[in-house]
Amino acid sequence: MTTSYFPPLSGATLEAANRLSIYLADAAAPADLALDAQVIVLAGNGVLPVIDAACTLMQQRDVPVVISGGIGHSTAFLYQAVAGHPRYRAIATEGRPEAQIIADIARQFYGIDSPRLHCESRSTNCGENAAFTRDTLAQLGLSPQRAVLIQDPTMQRRTAATFARVWRDMPGHTAWINHPGVVPQLENSPQGARFAGERQGLWPVDRWLSLLLGEIPRLQDTPDGYGPLGRDFIVHVDIPEAVMAAWRQLNQDPQLQDILQLRRISQGKAR
Numbered sequence: 001m002t003t004s005y006f007p008p009l010s011g012a013t014l015e016a017a018n019r020l021s022i023y024l025a026d027a028a029a030p031a032d033l034a035l036d037a038q039v040i041v042l043a044g045n046g047v048l049p050v051i052d053a054a055c056t057l058m059q060q061r062d063v064p065v066v067i068s069g070g071i072g073h074s075t076a077f078l079y080q081a082v083a084g085h086p087r088y089r090a091i092a093t094e095g096r097p098e099a100q101i102i103a104d105i106a107r108q109f110y111g112i113d114s115p116r117l118h119c120e121s122r123s124t125n126c127g128e129n130a131a132f133t134r135d136t137l138a139q140l141g142l143s144p145q146r147a148v149l150i151q152d153p154t155m156q157r158r159t160a161a162t163f164a165r166v167w168r169d170m171p172g173h174t175a176w177i178n179h180p181g182v183v184p185q186l187e188n189s190p191q192g193a194r195f196a197g198e199r200q201g202l203w204p205v206d207r208w209l210s211l212l213l214g215e216i217p218r219l220q221d222t223p224d225g226y227g228p229l230g231r232d233f234i235v236h237v238d239i240p241e242a243v244m245a246a247w248r249q250l251n252q253d254p255q256l257q258d259i260l261q262l263r264r265i266s267q268g269k270a271r
Contacts, residue, residue: 006193006205009186013253014193016246018185020212023243025153025183026160034179035061038144039137043129043159044069044098045152046077048085048201051102053181054150055110064142065106065117068133069098072124074152078102081201097121126159127233130166146175153180154211158219158226161234168235184208209256216247 009017034057042054044067058065069075078101079093091104099119106112120136123129137143151159160178167174185196186205195202202208219237221227226234250256 006209007255008188009193009255010253012249013256014186014188016249017209017212019243019246020216020250021153021184021186023240023246024155024157024212024215025180026157026178027153027180027183028178033146033177034148037061037146037148037177038063039142039147040065041133041147041149042067042102043126043149043151043155044072044075044078044102044123045155046074046079046081046098047152047182047203048081048088050150050152050181051105052201053179054102055106055112057148057150057179058106058112058116059110061148063116064140065112066120066133066136067099067102067106067117068120068123068129068136069102070120070122070124070128071095071097077203085201126155126162127166129159130163133163134166134170143172144174145172146177148179149176150179150181153183154208154215156180157237158215158234161219161226161237164235165233209250213247213250213256216244 040054040058040061040063042051042065045051075098078098082088082091082093082101082105087109088105091101091108093101097119099121103117103119106117107114118136118140120129120132123132149156149160149163156178160176163176167176182202184202186193187196193205195205203211216239217224218226219234219239221229221236223230225231227236
């Protein structure tokens with residue numbers, strides 16, 4: 001995944017995309033709360049700036065770390081991102097679970113002690129990330145009051161809702177602190193739409209837009225959504241009308257119709 005350009009977007013569509021990005025990243029908690037956590041949980045993903053932010057937090061907070069991720073729908077993107085990185089490309093990827101690759105990055109490039117790193121390498125989707133992380137913490141005898149949760153920012157809010165669903169019947173209470181690491185924002189440039197700051201290691205712009213659009217139907221508490229009234233994968237999520245309006249703006253933009261046709265995320269597949 002490298003910096004990519006996309007044809008310039010209208011002001012309304014650009015604003016809508018950035019609003020959705022902020023909402024889905026769910027990064028409202030003050031950043032210093034993450035420094036008070038007793039456990040760090042990193043869900044496997046292919047967004048290198050997120051992994052870098054997680055590893056930086058690991059350096060700042062000397063606590064156990066659970067990296068959750070097997071081989072799933074997005075693993076190929078992690079392989080591609082690592083292969084294209086000037087330093088990380090030395091890490092073997094092919095056929096390996098996400099958690100093991102990310103643990104190698106943490107050890108080799110951030111100096112994180114191996115005894116702190118616990119890899120959960122079976123999960124293939126967001127629900128399994130939560131369930132298998134719960135099992136891993138139980139096996140370690142850990143029941144944190146506060147834990148940091150880090151995920152691809154397009155999935156952060158849904159991941160938090162999934163963890164809340166899995167943990168709701170657990171004894172005691174774990175407060176999950178969302179820490180996506182990055183909250184991408186799009187801007188128009190002379191070359192076209194791009195991520196502000198030309199940040200490396202993010203998605204191609206068309207893929208990012210399709211991911212934003214695919215998340216809202218999942219978060220809705222409807223018969224077709226993932227909430228209690230639908231598939232019951234997540235707790236109920238309130239979606240503000242301004243966010244729904246932003247989602248409709250992207251759906252109705254004629255310029256994005258080709259993306260929707262080529263990259264529409266099937267509601268029958270978990271990500």
